[in-house]
Amino acid sequence: MKVLALNWRDLAHPEAGGAEVHLLEILTRWVKGGDEVTLLASSFPGAAAEDSYEGVRILRRGEWWNANFALAGLAKQELKRRSYDLVVEDINKIPFLAPSWTRLPVLAIVPHLFGTTVFQETAAPMAMYVVAWEGLIPSVYKRSRFLAISGTTRDDLVARGVNPAKVDVVYCGMDHGRYSAGGSKEAGPLIVFLGRLRRYKGVQTLVQAMPEVWASVPGARVVVIGDGPYKGELERQARALGSSNITFTGAIPASEKVDWLRRAWVTVNPSPKEGWGLTVIEANACGTPSVSSNSPGLRESVRDRETGLLVEHGSSGALAAGLIRMLTDAPLRESMSRAAVEWAGTFTWERCAREARESALRCMAGSS
Numbered sequence: 355m356k357v358l359a360l361n362w363r364d365l366a367h368p369e370a371g372g373a374e375v376h377l378l379e380i381l382t383r384w385v386k387g388g389d390e391v392t393l394l395a396s397s398f399p400g401a402a403a404e405d406s407y408e409g410v411r412i413l414r415r416g417e418w419w420n421a422n423f424a425l426a427g428l429a430k431q432e433l434k435r436r437s438y439d440l441v442v443e444d445i446n447k448i449p450f451l452a453p454s455w456t457r458l459p460v461l462a463i464v465p466h467l468f469g470t471t472v473f474q475e476t477a478a479p480m481a482m483y484v485v486a487w488e489g490l491i492p493s494v495y496k497r498s499r500f501l502a503i504s505g506t507t508r509d510d511l512v513a514r515g516v517n518p519a520k521v522d523v524v525y526c527g528m529d530h531g532r533y534s535a536g537g538s539k540e541a542g543p544l545i546v547f548l549g550r551l552r553r554y555k556g557v558q559t560l561v562q563a564m565p566e567v568w569a570s571v572p573g574a575r576v577v578v579i580g581d582g583p584y585k586g587e588l589e590r591q592a593r594a595l596g597s598s599n600i601t602f603t604g605a606i607p608a609s610e611k612v613d614w615l616r617r618a619w620v621t622v623n624p625s626p627k628e629g630w631g632l633t634v635i636e637a638n639a640c641g642t643p644s645v646s647s648n649s650p651g652l653r654e655s656v657r658d659r660e661t662g663l664l665v666e667h668g669s670s671g672a673l674a675a676g677l678i679r680m681l682t683d684a685p686l687r688e689s690m691s692r693a694a695v696e697w698a699g700t701f702t703w704e705r706c707a708r709e710a711r712e713s714a715l716r717c718m719a720g721s722s
Contacts, residue, residue: 355389355714357381358432360452361444362421364395364412366405368605369582371550372632373446373465376503376526376706378407381442383707385409392436394428396421422448422487430455440718446629448487451494460498461717463710465629466507466651467491467514474626475554492516499717501710504630506650520720522713526632527703528639532608535641535695537616543574543681546618546642548611548633549625551582556624556647559670561591564600566674571681574599577614581605615640619687620680623652626667631655634662635701638694643687645676661694 359381365374381391385408397403397414405412413432416424429441433456443452444463452460467488473481492515500521502508512518545567549555557578567574578588581604592600603610615621621637621644628651634644635655644662646652656662663680666672680687 355384355440355711355718356436356438357384357389357391357440357442357714358429358438358458359391359393359442359444360425360429360450361393361395362418362425362447364393364405364414365407366401367395367398369550372526373444373629375632376465377442377444377463378410379527379529379703380707380710381410382408383703384711387711389711392432392438394425394432396425422450426450426452426455433458440714442714445491448484449491449494451487451490453494453496453498459717459720460495461501461714462491462495462498463501463503464507464511465503466627467510469510469627471554471627475552488514499713499720501713502629504651504654506654507629510650522709522716524706524709524713525701526630526635527706528635528698528701529703530639530699533612533615533636533639533698535616535639535691537613539619540575540617543571544618544620545574545576545677545681546579546614546621546637547576547623548579548615548621548637549623551578551580551585551588553584553587554626555582555584556626556668557584557588558591559624559668559673560622561588561595561600562670563674563677564597565595566671567677567681568597568599570678574677574681576600577618578602579606579611579614612640615642618642620645620662620677622673622677623647623656624667624673625649625652628652628655635698638662639698641691641695643680643690643694645673645680657693657697661690661697 392411396416415428441452441458441460446465472484508521508523615637623646631652646656647667648664649667658664663676665676
């Protein structure tokens with residue numbers, strides 16, 4: 355196949371996360387199998403306009419605020435210059451509305467849609483803008499095929515009016531060469547959060563939960579890994595607690611992330627909504643269970659009371675109770691650690707890329 359793909363970011367972007375990992379793990383394996391892939395993504399300070407990653411040609415234009423227009427314009431130019439068989443659009447910000455500007459078959463990969471949760475992240479006018487663009491999906495993409503990364507995302511698409519027969523569910527994979535159990539756990543209780551630092555990710559609930567956790571587990575430490583526009587505010591909230599036991603690392607190399615995940619006693623994902631929860635599975639592969647919000651996506655990546663605990667979203671008290679239970683019950687934690695490694699072992703990127711390509715071929719056949 356000759357594939358033109360669009361995503362708001364590529365892996366080199368400072369705020370790249372699970373959606374970017376997911377797409378590039380698929381595309382690079384397609385390239386290894388003989389397909390040709392060009393990826394369009396937004397630019398960032400210091401970025402080259404043209405780049406490559408493991409055989410994927412990367413073109414960058416636009417910025418975080420206008421990428422949906424800049425990259426759609428670049429795609430139209432690229433389609434005139436080169437011949438392509440398929441457009442792959444990763445819908446994890448504002449949609450590019452690819453079917454409105456190309457007659458090629460479009461495979462829409464959807465980690466998750468924001469819906470009303472976007473109001474937790476940004477001002478009302480921008481949030482309404484995002485919701486309005488998401489509202490166009492059922493009509494604009496009616497000829498397209500969708501690849502959802504979880505049953506939760508599939509159900510969301512169907513509830514919005516997408517034909518369920520056009521939605522394939524393909525679960526994420528896992529880099530078992532990088533994420534694996536090993537080494538020793540931290541001597542004292544260690545809680546780790548890994549992800550983008552944005553308001554909607556809910557890290558503030560973890561900060562708010564810590565005084566109650568410290569009342570039962572005085573030595574508990576928190577390490578927050580990641581960067582984003584909400585980092586400064588979270589650091590302010592942590593300082594207000596008067597404790598030095600919350601550390602913000604910022605963005606760090608992948609090897610250091612793995613080291614923290616292996617050392618952690620438990621990881622936390624307090625998000626109101628995830629497409630799947632890739633960081634949960636990465637931690638599981640390192641032998642670390644999770645305490646996470648009982649919210650869409652995380653209900654699938656966390657096997658409640660087996661590989662982690664699901665708690666009421668947005669409740670600092672519920673999160674604190676879950677953390678206290680995990681940190682003080684060693685047999686429970688060790689049992690969940692073993693189950694977490696086994697659960698993570700069922701996910702591979704090879705299987706994910708193969709199933710995604712099958713979805714792409716169905717997309718092309720259905721649009722011919």
